[in-house]
Structures are given as structure tokens and as C-alpha cells.
Amino acid sequence: WDFAAGSLIITEAGGRITDAQGKRYNLMMKNIAASNGKIHKHMMKILNE
Secondary structure, eight states, X not given: OTTHHXXXXXXXXTOEEEOTTSOBOOTTOSOOEEEOSSXXXXXXXXXXX
């Protein structure tokens, strides 16, 4: 639940949140990746190299 408020702010601002592998985010995840949305796909590629 620590990410709940932040995830709302990010998504309402047009950002994107997933897990480290790019799977859909849920509140029970321990690790997340968040971006402005525009760079998310590229960021995930770099993180998973």
C-alpha cells in the first residue's frame, strides 16, 4: 500500500507503472518501475538488459 498514493499521481499525470518486467502493476507488488509514460518501453528495455 506504500505505492498507492504515488501510483495515482503518476497515472493521473499520464505516467505508466509496471513491475520490473513490464507486467501490469498492482498494489501488492514489491518492486515497480514508473516513468512519464513516453519513455517507459525504452526504460524497461534498458532495465532488463
